Amino acid sequence: MRCVMLLVSLLVVAANAAPVTHQIVLHQHIFEPSIIKIPAYTKVTLVIINRDDTLETFSSFTLNREKLLLPHASTTIYLAPMPPGEYSFSGEYHPYFAQGKVLAVQEGTP
Numbered sequence: 753m754r755c756v757m758l759l760v761s762l763l764v765v766a767a768n769a770a771p772v773t774h775q776i777v778l779h780q781h782i783f784e785p786s787i788i789k790i791p792a793y794t795k796v797t798l799v800i801i802n803r804d805d806t807l808e809t810f811s812s813f814t815l816n817r818e819k820l821l822l823p824h825a826s827t828t829i830y831l832a833p834m835p836p837g838e839y840s841f842s843g844e845y846h847p848y849f850a851q852g853k854v855l856a857v858q859e860g861t862p
Contacts, residue, residue: 771795778821779803781846792856796831808850812841815854 772794777784781804790796800810802821810819810829814837819827821843836858843850 771797773797773799776800776852777803778808778843778850781806781808781843781849783841783843783850783852786852787855788852789855789857790831792836792858793833795833796854798829798831799826800829801826806845808843808845810841811844812839814839815841817841 772790774788774790774796776788776798778800783800788798798810800819800821802808802823802825805823807823808821810817810821810827812818815831817829817831819829821827831854834856836856839854839856841852841854
């Protein structure tokens, strides 16, 4: 019985440690969804698909990331575990439209 409980505990910890993946689509110069809610202190993978006919960037000073988004292509951005907070991002070619944010929230916070 003790071994079973230990095994279940290890599986729960391993499941919680798995990276979280979110997909963002850029269409008509707008990131959808524009707000990504992630658990704080968790590795995150962002898969960004550019459905536009033009170049764009994924730029974020607060996330310390900048990536060129080629037309009709996808790219992957990896984020290290981060504390709770709001991390904004935008596109450099259409900064008034291509905007969004990552919300890192503590578990149990709405």
